[in-house]
Amino acid sequence: MSRASPPRRSPLPPQDCNLARAFALIGDRWTLLILRSALYGVRRFDDFAAELGAPRTVLADRLKRLTAAGLLARRDYREPGRRARPEYWLTPKSAALRLPFVALTQWSDAWLGELRPPPVAVCSRANGEALRVALVDAAGREVEASQQRLTLSARGATGAEALG
Amino acid sequence: MSRASPPRRSPLPPQDCNLARAFALIGDRWTLLILRSALYGVRRFDDFAAELGAPRTVLADRLKRLTAAGLLARRDYREPGRRARPEYWLTPKSAALRLPFVALTQWSDAWLGELRPPPVAVCSRANGEALRVALVDAAGREVEASQQRLTLSARGATGAEALG
DNA sequence: ATGCTGAATCTGGACAACAGACTCAGCCGG
DNA sequence: CCGGCTGAGTCTGTTGTCCAGATTCAGCAT
Known part of the structure; x- marks a missing residue:
């Protein structure tokens, strides 16, 4: 109980830390940029790609992960005279x-x-x-x-x- | 001025966005975890390494970058009977x-x-x-x-x- | 000298990012 | 029915970054 040297470790180790868990989920350059754009209203694959310049493989992967994590919701849209295509919408979780x-x-x-x-x-x-x-x-x-x-x-x- | 379809791009392109710049600076798994620990008071190389389990090469690299960016300040400490060694302190920028x-x-x-x-x-x-x-x-x-x-x-x- | 300790660097293999071309599905006009 | 168009991906080979484990290095101690 002597207040010798200051604590050399976090009071909450990263394993128990929800913040660290959040970093594992969204703490990635492209993921963060995708969420930024999504919060600004971007919703379509090619729009993300054009705005961010992200490689399409990476973009596809991140959108898949974010959807699986409940941070984006896939929903079809249809421009008149075009076939249906997916959009990625914010969920309550990502809106927060x-x-x-x-x-x-x-x-x-x-x-x-x-x-x-x-x-x-x-x-x-x-x-x-x-x-x-x-x-x-x-x-x-x-x-x-x-x-x-x-x-x-x-x-x-x-x-x-x-x-x- | 017709409010046709909603805007398909961010009002602020990532190139002009300070937030996007912040992601480039700290939007990396280890960098975020290092800053989390630093905000919790961790300051020494081996303490970061032990707490985070980060590879030492990566840790050395990230501490260097963060120091160069003005987010950590290198400062020597000396335990009695030991040689001087560096610690990494928060700066006003990272404290914010x-x-x-x-x-x-x-x-x-x-x-x-x-x-x-x-x-x-x-x-x-x-x-x-x-x-x-x-x-x-x-x-x-x-x-x-x-x-x-x-x-x-x-x-x-x-x-x-x-x-x- | 020899060892210890904290702070790194070195090394080779695994893994992920990247640019660019390609595929695929469906709607169109002819 | 056929070929072209468009948006949303996937495929490919290369390049880069990550990683674990071993090694180095500086300085204080015995």
Whole structure:
């Protein structure tokens, strides 16, 4: 119990970590880019291919995986006078990735954007002001970083000052 | 101006997208896992290796890249009676990744966690309640999804109902 | 000297990415 | 009925990256 040196391991090993599981599922360059485009409304094989420049083999593979994982739903469409072809739609599961993606977008605008104004922003419909990602309590009020604390639920540990 | 078929491309092509740039920088399985561990306080080569099981070649390469990109800072430490060795510390740039990572953690707890309670949570220091990631206005009040809108700054376009 | 330890690099084989051409299904016009 | 068109893939050979295990290397210790 002596607070000797700081912990040299994560409080939560990667095997038990849902975040690490998420990385295994979507933490791949093309998969991330596909999801980005899908969240922006792209749905067709050739549109993904044209927009991303991904090799068609890789694209086919990733769409298959994402569909199997429940992150994309295959659904036929039909242009008039054409045969039916598949589209890949967002599912509730992948639609819920919007918030993490917006958070990372704001990070990249701030740290990779070379001080240019962000090309896209999420704004309030009411008054048009730009919104930002933050941690809020149950009532929807922002809680500042200094008032946050990391808590482990199982295995008794508590209050590591980690993830920050 | 006819609202014919929905747009078949992203409003922001990947080449101009900071998010896509972020994927190129950190959108790799090991890089993401390294950053996860780093945010949890891991700092040494062998600790990363032991925790992640990553091949040492890959680990050396990723630490080099992350250092070059300003996401990790190399700094020597010295255990008593040992020679100096490098540690890899978070920088302000990578510390700012905390929020996107928390957002993705909450997504993965919700959608990959098989209904078990989340193993870690960010809580309020004041009353211990769990916090969640949300979009807030300048005053720190949550703005609900229905009141959000996506805005493109350049090239005149506006209000695509995208990223959701 | 010799060993130890943490931080890497080296090596050969397995695996995945890539570009480009090809296949395939179905709807069309003649 | 035939050949062409289109979108969505698959096939192919090459090139690159990953990986595990062994090896190197620096400096402190006995």
